[in-house]
Amino acid sequence: MAMTARYLVAGCGYVGVRLARGLLPRGPVVGLTRSEASAEQLDAQGIDAVVWDLDVAESALPRGFGTPSVVFYLVPPPATGVLDPRLKRFLALLPAPPARIVYVSTTGVYGNTGSVLIDETTPVNPSTDRARRRVDAETSLTQWCERQGVGWTIVRTPGIYGPGRLPIERLKRGEPMIRHAEAGYSSRIHVDDLVAALLLAGSAPRAVERIYNVSDGNPATMTEYFERVATLTGLPAPALVSRAEAEKAVSPGLWSYLTESRRIDSSRIRDELGFAPRFKDLRLGILSSLPAP
């Protein structure tokens, strides 16, 4: 294994493995995962892997692990609380500060903003503990980077979809959706476009000390998204119900997303970094995510 990688992808899961593959032509890459099983999957794809469980206080990077130049951090915060101790542990145990860190955050930090178009100048206003943990992570990261002289970039992403990440099982289970008149806005990004945005964020000099929203540029409702997936997969369209009925019928996890409405403006990353999503059209993005017939 390359013990001094140019790039470290911390949290090398669904997005991270695609990012690691995109980085390979640029220099040695190491992916960090929590489990041996995920590390073996990375190895099988030609990506060197390190197992480091950030929930275990005494765990550490292997001896001799050199400091990478650029860190992409995609480990989610823990499932409870309002803080992100994982990120703090990661930063504290790095052998030396890297040149840059790109942090993958979520647009959930803006809270429930209704139909107003929100850009990066909109103040964070988390309304769930999940979003509070993200705000804690963003704050910890920027403060640490500023103390250490490390260049930081935060990329705030909405719902990520792609191969293996479509709501097929929910549609098969017949989970209803909120009827159009009551449904809030949500945004999406195809995983390949997110990876392209992260590659820009990790290399463009302009991206240092910047926050970027990323999205396909087409805010829609979750109801429209589910209906589109149903049409393109030949599954039955979801039944449309009132908000009150939906709360009783969908999983608590999905409901927590349905309670908020956000219309994301992602023009900054387009204007400053030249980001141009391939899958602006949700239909094409969904079709590209379906298994070959």
Ligand SMILES: NC(=O)c1ccc[n+]([C@@H]2O[C@H](COP(=O)([O-])OP(=O)(O)OC[C@H]3O[C@@H](n4cnc5c(N)ncnc54)[C@H](OP(=O)(O)O)[C@@H]3O)[C@@H](O)[C@H]2O)c1
């Ligand atoms: N899915 C969405 O729609 C969405 C939207 C906005 C933001 N995000 C965020 O985007 C990021 C990437 O998402 P993803 O879908 O690629 O996530 P994912 O597939 O769940 O991958 C998460 C990665 O983090 C690692 N990890 C988890 N807990 C860890 C710990 N305690 N110590 C070390 N590593 C740990 C996992 O390792 P193991 O595989 O070994 O467990 C895995 O490599 C995440 O932060 C996610 O919350 C996602």
